[in-house]
Amino acid sequence: MPWGHFEANVYWGLFSAALLGIALWEMLRPWRGVSKHLVRRWRNHAALFFGSIIFIAGIFRTGAILIAVAVSNNHFGLFHWVPVPFFARAILAVLLLDLLQYGIHRASHAVPVLWRLHSVHHSDPDLDLSTGFRHHPFETLIVQAVYFAVIALLAPPVVSVFAVELLGLFQDFFTHANANLPQPLEKIVRAFLITPEMHRVHHSDAIGEQSANLGTVFPFWDRLFGTYLEAPSTGLDGIRIGLKGLDPAACSGLVFMLAQPFHSTVTEAPSPSSPGAVPAGIPEPQ
Numbered sequence: 001m002p003w004g005h006f007e008a009n010v011y012w013g014l015f016s017a018a019l020l021g022i023a024l025w026e027m028l029r030p031w032r033g034v035s036k037h038l039v040r041r042w043r044n045h046a047a048l049f050f051g052s053i054i055f056i057a058g059i060f061r062t063g064a065i066l067i068a069v070a071v072s073n074n075h076f077g078l079f080h081w082v083p084v085p086f087f088a089r090a091i092l093a094v095l096l097l098d099l100l101q102y103g104i105h106r107a108s109h110a111v112p113v114l115w116r117l118h119s120v121h122h123s124d125p126d127l128d129l130s131t132g133f134r135h136h137p138f139e140t141l142i143v144q145a146v147y148f149a150v151i152a153l154l155a156p157p158v159v160s161v162f163a164v165e166l167l168g169l170f171q172d173f174f175t176h177a178n179a180n181l182p183q184p185l186e187k188i189v190r191a192f193l194i195t196p197e198m199h200r201v202h203h204s205d206a207i208g209e210q211s212a213n214l215g216t217v218f219p220f221w222d223r224l225f226g227t228y229l230e231a232p233s234t235g236l237d238g239i240r241i242g243l244k245g246l247d248p249a250a251c252s253g254l255v256f257m258l259a260q261p262f263h264s265t266v267t268e269a270p271s272p273s274s275p276g277a278v279p280a281g282i283p284e285p286q
Helices: 003-028 038-060 064-070 086-110 112-122 129-133 137-154 158-175 183-189 196-203 207-211 220-224 254-262
Strands: none
Touching: 003 129, 003 158, 038 129, 038 137, 038 254, 064 137, 064 158, 086 112, 086 137, 086 158, 086 220, 112 137, 112 254, 129 158, 158 196, 196 207
């Protein structure tokens, strides 16, 4: 079976399993009560997600796996120059690709034009697995362009790119889940994976706290680069989700999400170098 078909089958199989499994977890062990905008949010988040997939596919007409396969036999990729066994190269590639995602996410909070796009993700006033769908198509376009370019430059093992794709898919659902792990398990898991409780700090409406816990899969980078925050200032039970000054009902609208980056009152986020700083938020649109 060609890589493209194999990737699609595994990706959508994991997508379905993770979606159903984590949705069930949210039902059985919810962190907070169900939002009154639940149906509208899920419908519009799904429309944004699948619309972005069609948009990106129409522009790039390729994917990370296909690029990795295409460059796997050339001699210019940097990973072809690494004199270590294949297994070590594969592990190193997974870590570097996850570090790349941390770097892109950090830039999205520090560069004003990127923050305008990324703020769509943060304007969700509720938090559940559907929040992982909530990314502006232009943000996805930029992120994918950078990701594809780095894969072409590095020529990492195809299996590493595949592993990162699957881990990222699962983590998008898992870290945004409206659910908690039992505390003894939480302490173990967050040592090597970002958990919902850890990522929830990043969605606090205290904008300085949104500069913390920026990792996608592994928590190492936040600890290494000083952006790790154990808990929000209000405590985990008192945390408020979203962006201050926005109407929660309006934030659930598809038109609002698509137009938000272009609204004149969107302000830049604080630098991730100082989690906890609280500059101005995003005023309510007129």
